[in-house]
Amino acid sequence: MQDISLEQAIEVLLEHTKKIERTEEVPILEALGRVLAEDAVASFDNPPFDRSPLDGYTFASGRTKGATKENPASFAIIGEECAGDFFAEAVPAGSALRLMTGAAIPRGCDCVVRQEDVTIENGRLLVPYELHHHENYCFAGEDVKKGTLLVKKGTELTAAHLGVLASLGFGKVKVLARPRIAIASTGDELVLPGEPLQPGKIYNSNLYVLAGRLQEMGFRPEVLGILPDDVNEAAAFIDSWRGKVDLFLTTGGVSVGKKDIMHGVVKKIGTRLFWRVCIKPGAPVIAYTAGDMLGIALSGNPFASYATFELLVRQVLSKFSGRTDVCYTPVEGYLADKFPKPSYGRRFIRAHYADGVFKIPSQHDSGSLFSAAGCNALIDIPAGTGPLPAGSRVKGVLL
Template sequence: MQDISLEQAISVLLEHTKKIEAVEEVPLLEALGRVLAEDAVATFDNPPFDRSPLDGYTFAAAGTKGATKEAPAAFTVIGEECAGDFFAAEVPAGSAVRLMTGAAIPKGCDCVVRQEDVTVEDGRIFVPYELHHHENYCFAGEDVRKGTRAVERGTELTAAHLGVLASLGFGTVKVLRRPRVAIASTGDELVLPGEPLRPGKIYNSNLYALAGRLREMGFCPEVIGILPDDAQQAASVIAGCRGKVDLFLTTGGVSVGKKDIMHEVVRLIGTRLFWRVCIKPGAPVIAYTVGDMLGIALSGNPFASYATFELLTRPVLEAFSGRSSVAGRAVEGFLADAFPKPSYGRRFIRAHYEAGIFEIPAQHDSGSLFSAAGCNALIDIPAGTGPLMAGTRVKGVLL
């Protein structure tokens, strides 16, 4: 099978990715970043009553006509109302009620005066200027009217959306089910952090980097762990996830070495979609299906797996989840540093992007993850590009 371009690989993957339409109901506090499955419609006006925007006194504004500092209007204070209280009686002309911010405005009143603007003596207030109908007055439904579609179906919920939904009394919301992603690494040379590092072994960084990346994006991966360099055993584990997960990610076992088992794994349980993508690092990617489950087998080299995860897996996760925030954002800028290597094929290099400037670390080896820790972008260098000088304008993907 011939190597394919990155864009072709993404297209093939998306052909085998269907947006998840399954719905689940979750508590509002657990809905951040989830995609709303149905319109959220206000069932009442919010606020549900006319209210005061400040601490002061409320009365009928007509009673202040002609009021001046020298001849203030006088009102008898007949009650007090804090936010959450309710003054049920209608307030007669010539009377006032003391209100706190957010308190409901009683019947018979149509304005509010700041408490610091009045003089209080013997149970009366003296207002030194005229007020107008609905001055300092917040109306019921001023924020959201009953029947309004407050948050639209398909919206990726932010903290502000949660606030709106909470103000409308939504304790739970219906959201799309998250994509179910399983992740594993292959290789008898791998041990988990915390275990003794025996001769010839290395710690498994890929599992932690990619599982952590998935969690950063708001997904909850099922971490399978380490698969042995045995095609039959690995195939059994992966096939056992069919019907339980939407995407199975692995790292390692994709090249042409003696223990690159993923070719045989795919032959045993699934259908291969492609092998090898025309990019560096991480070219030997295998994509496959096992029934309705999509599988992506990434390189075992730490940075290669990280980079190809960003380039190939993120579009799949966006399509599965309907979350536009998952996709990487294209950016352009200038190199702060020279890149001395020629790029005979298309190459992606790690960088830190800020204010239109790409800073690139000295270490670019695909087996090194350390220099990626401070990076937030991948620079896209076209095939056939020679060494790049500082100041060269380049394109990239912001992570």
Template sequence: MQDISLEQAISVLLEHTKKIEAVEEVPLLEALGCILAEDAVATFDNPPFDRSPLDGYAFAASGTKGAQKEVPASFRIIGEECAGDFFAQEVPEGAAVRLMTGAAIPKGCDCVVRQEDVTVQDDCILVPYELHHHENYCFAGEDVRKGTLAVKRGTELTAAHLGVLASLGLGMVKVRRRPRIAIASTGDELVLPGEPLRPGKIYNSNLYVLAGRLRELGFEPEVLGILPDDAAKAASFIAGWREKVDLFLTTGGVSVGKKDIMHEVVRCIGTRLFWRVCIKPGAPVIAYTAGDMLGIALSGNPFASYATFELLTRPVLAALAGRSDVAYRAAEGFLADAFPKPSYGRRFIRAHYADGVFSIPAQHDSGSLFSAAGCNALIDIPAGTEPLVAGTRVKGVLL
């Protein structure tokens, strides 16, 4: 099979990516980042009653006509109401009820005076100025009126949306099912951080990069650990997830070495879509399907797997979830530093982008992840490009 371009590879992947339309009902606290599957319409006014915006006293404003410091208006205190209480009786003229912030304004009252503005004398308050109808007064439905479309279907739920939905009394919400994603690494040379590093072994960083990036993008992957360099065992394991996940990501085993098992794994469990993409690093990517599951097998080199995850997997994630914010964005700018290597094929190099300038580190080896820390972009260098000097205008993608 002939190597294909990055754009062709993305196109093939998207042809085999089905936007998730299935709906599930989840607790509101678990809905952050989900796509709302139905309109949320207010079934009552919120707040559901007229309320006080401050600590003070409620009464009929007409009773303060002509009031001044020397001749204050007097109101008899007949009760007290905290937020959450309800003063059931109607307040007669000349009487007042002490209210705490958020408390319902009793019937017969149409204003609230600040607590600190009055003098309490025996069982009365003395008000030293006139108040007006609906002064210091919050109306029912001030936030959302009954029948209002509060959150529209298809909205990606933020913390503020959760607050709005909570204020409508919704403890459960219907959302589009989240993409189900599994990640694993292949390689007998790998051990997990925390284990002793025996001779010939290396710590597995790829799982942590991919799991971290997925979570940063709003997904919660199944992290399955390390698969052995045994094609039959790896194939059996991955096949067991065909009905459980939408996307299966692996790192390692994709080149032409003795233990590059993913070729045989794919032959056993599904259909290969492509192998090798015309980019550096990470060219030997394998894409495949196994039933309804899409699989992407990335390079085992740490930065290569990171870069190809960004370039190939993010478009798939955006399509699965119906979230355009997940897709990376294009950018143009100037190089702050020289890049001394010619690019015979299309190359992506790590960089930090700010204010129209790409700054690049000194280390660009595909096996090196250290220099990627702090980078937020990939510079796209076309095939056949000579070494680049500082000040060259370049294109890239923001991560």
């Protein structure tokens, strides 16, 4: 397929993307944003015992019947219990136990009186009013009953989910494995940051943008560096990752120049799904399969590769991982600035979106990444649109 729409390209990619069914067990602190692979069910009541909701004293409420300030009920204080302690004995009739908020209420007691409401005289507790059965009393399982479904399979775990799971003793949880992703760039002109910059060379930024975006989304890519502009070497290298990764991303080598090697690479190792998507920037995208591995070769132009990653690859990542939060969000708003260029084909331009307003930077070249640093959206301009004045109503995607 060639020269297809963005929507068609996404559809083709998703047809060749299988949701990851592999699972792994991870510590609860590493589970944020992961997708739960099995139902999490409470194995005990929480709280696991009847407890006090306040600092005070506990006893049998029946002994306070008729108590007044002038004629208070009197109890012998036999000890105290803090949260985390456990008073194993039954409290005898006519006796009271001092206890703190969260402490377990012992046998023989059915209420708690506030510490501020009582007085102590000669080691005895004086209660100036009646208390009733289960007054100021928290029951075992008041928060969660044993057997309760805490978090359903397929849920993207939030901080609140982690708190619920931790409160029921889950030290680890079973989650879907992350998709295995590899990233490489092609181009003999590229060098890695930190290396000397020779004449005619440029520093590679694409690896860092894509790896950074993947890490921001909670993925852990294999960053493989720069491949030579040699079809056989590049094909052998990419093919060596077959079976090891689910998605292989490359930048560069996708147009029609002498060193656009990815066409030849795909012929050697797999089956091409499409080439060229009707968008600007980043039109010359190649998608292919090599066995069970999906490959997406993006433009080498820095902003073009970034934009097509956002528009195409994020949809694939969402299906791989089962995470809806990975997809971009459609938005509409007004242009704060004019866009003076006509759009003969469908164009996406960088912008900053806030409160229904898109602000456009002055630089739009697909080879420039600098002006994208402060942007959080792409404006979607339909093919055949003329220059847009400030105030124009436009659609876009929030990144």
